[in-house]
Amino acid sequence: KPIIAIVGRPNVGKSTIFNRIIGDRLAIVEDKPGVTRDRIYSAGEWNGRAFSVVDTGGIEIDGEDQIMKSVRMQAELAIEEADVIIFMVDAKDGLTIADDEVAQMLLRSRKPIVVAVNKVDNLNRHDDIYEFYNLGFGTPIGISGAHGMGIGDLLDAAVEKLPELTEEHYEDDVIRVALIGRPNVGKSSLVNALLGEERVIVSDVAGTTRDAIDTPFERDGQKYVLIDTAGMRKRGKVYETTEKYSVMRALKAIERADVVLVLINGEEGIIEQDKHIAGYAHEAGKASIFVVNKWDVVEKDEKTMKNFTQDIREQFLFMTYAPIVFLSALTKQRLHKLLPIVTRASEQHALRIQTHLLNDVLSDAIAINPPPTDKGRRLRINYATQVAVKPPTIVLFANDPDMMHFSYERYLENKIRAAFDFEGTPIRIFTRRKS
Numbered sequence: 522k523p524i525i526a527i528v529g530r531p532n533v534g535k536s537t538i539f540n541r542i543i544g545d546r547l548a549i550v551e552d553k554p555g556v557t558r559d560r561i562y563s564a565g566e567w568n569g570r571a572f573s574v575v576d577t578g579g580i581e582i583d584g585e586d587q588i589m590k591s592v593r594m595q596a597e598l599a600i601e602e603a604d605v606i607i608f609m610v611d612a613k614d615g616l617t618i619a620d621d622e623v624a625q626m627l628l629r630s631r632k633p634i635v636v637a638v639n640k641v642d643n644l645n646r647h648d649d650i651y652e653f654y655n656l657g658f659g660t661p662i663g664i665s666g667a668h669g670m671g672i673g674d675l676l677d678a679a680v681e682k683l684p685e686l687t688e689e690h691y692e693d694d695v696i697r698v699a700l701i702g703r704p705n706v707g708k709s710s711l712v713n714a715l716l717g718e719e720r721v722i723v724s725d726v727a728g729t730t731r732d733a734i735d736t737p738f739e740r741d742g743q744k745y746v747l748i749d750t751a752g753m754r755k756r757g758k759v760y761e762t763t764e765k766y767s768v769m770r771a772l773k774a775i776e777r778a779d780v781v782l783v784l785i786n787g788e789e790g791i792i793e794q795d796k797h798i799a800g801y802a803h804e805a806g807k808a809s810i811f812v813v814n815k816w817d818v819v820e821k822d823e824k825t826m827k828n829f830t831q832d833i834r835e836q837f838l839f840m841t842y843a844p845i846v847f848l849s850a851l852t853k854q855r856l857h858k859l860l861p862i863v864t865r866a867s868e869q870h871a872l873r874i875q876t877h878l879l880n881d882v883l884s885d886a887i888a889i890n891p892p893p894t895d896k897g898r899r900l901r902i903n904y905a906t907q908v909a910v911k912p913p914t915i916v917l918f919a920n921d922p923d924m925m926h927f928s929y930e931r932y933l934e935n936k937i938r939a940a941f942d943f944e945g946t947p948i949r950i951f952t953r954r955k956s
């Protein structure tokens with residue numbers, strides 16, 4: 522999915538607009554236990570185009586000239602990673618020097634830009650937005666985050682500038698694997714270890730394309746491609762260590778992958794950022810595997826692995842399907858376990874269950890534990906069918922979909938998993954009306 526980034530000075534209202542753009546979706550996502558709350562990116566859709574939207578705000582920098590620095594960093598981040606940039610300014614403040622400086626950077630980047638003038642209370646009065654024509658990005662769009670006005674026009678303009686979708690050119694039998702995780706967790710080391718030789722994967726020559734560089738390889742007759750290893754090069758800039766940078770990198774790699782390896786530093790344990798990234802792989806419907814790296818330096822006794830496993834299960838409640846592999850990219854200890862698990866997760870991700878088998882499991886599950894009732898009426902599930910793979914997606918046809926509870930859906934999912942496994946992949950369940 523292409524990325525739309527929102528850039529602008531502090532207090533111009535970026536997060537309000539971000540929340541308006543993602544709308545109800547956020548609330549739905551947050552309803553599920555274990556899904557983290559402070560999100561800075563989300564999937565959005567407008568006019569039939571799907572995209573990810575990222576709020577670049579909130580990069581904190583100490584020292585003088587803070588605001589300029591942080592806006593400059595946001596802009597750099599967006600220029601590197603986004604496909605379309607929404608540049609937000611404030612009608613109440615008018616055009617500021619900081620706005621001008623960011624505009625210069627954005628102009629040089631030649632990225633598609635849409636100027637959003639926030640805090641315009643009367644969209645029919647154009648005087649508020651006139652001066653922003655001077656920024657040089659064409660017609661500014663007047664919006665009001667507080668009143669939710671003008672958002673549609675803004676999205677029209679942004680989506681219109683999204684790049685055309687390019688076709689992936691990998692054959693169906695190639696498993697696309699993304700490695701994600703915070704800096705220094707060992708992504709490059711694991712890539713090297715998997716490829717079986719110590720070498721630099723991507724050149725660090727200035728001007729090398731920033732586009733994804735994929736590394737294909739074959740092992741035991743199975744073809745794989747490691748996605749977007751370009752993102753792992755060391756660039757030594759401050760913002761590379763900020764969460765937002767890694768997240769945008771990760772989003773792009775995840776979108777293109779079948780299987781996502783979520784790397785966790787065995788030495789340091791799980792941090793919040795690990796959850797953000799894993800949560801995105803889950804929502805994107807990708808197969809996932811937790812790879813606990815640097816296992817060589819962890820002081821172990823017979824309980825260590827069990828405790829770490831339990832910790833992962835508690836912190837990633839929504840991803841109990843993901844297998845956990847403990848290994849060391851450095852010593853290659855247990856490395857041989859990884860690819861068979863990747864292959865298996867990929868198979869499960871593409872698994873299609875015959876309708877009659879699915880319905881056998883469903884009727885058994887319903888017989889043991891009947892669906893919820895409401896005011897004397899019972900949810901009646903008539904039949905189920907798998908409508909998609911990658912991830913497996915199951916539709917339940919029922920008398921009243923509104924009566925489906927999250928907990929009952931969970932129960933059915935567990936029964937389905939008990940029967941068909943689906944280890945490594947999320948499965949999606951929808952309930953539709955049909956009696």
Ligand code: GDP
Pocket residue numbers: 702703704705706707708709710711753814815816817818848849850851852
């Ligand atoms: P990246 O930023 O995620 O690509 O991480 P790197 O692959 O560059 O690794 C960061 C540091 O961790 C390097 O100094 C590696 O040598 C070290 N490292 C990576 N994997 C392991 C491991 O399994 N065990 C140990 N002890 N060190 C590792």
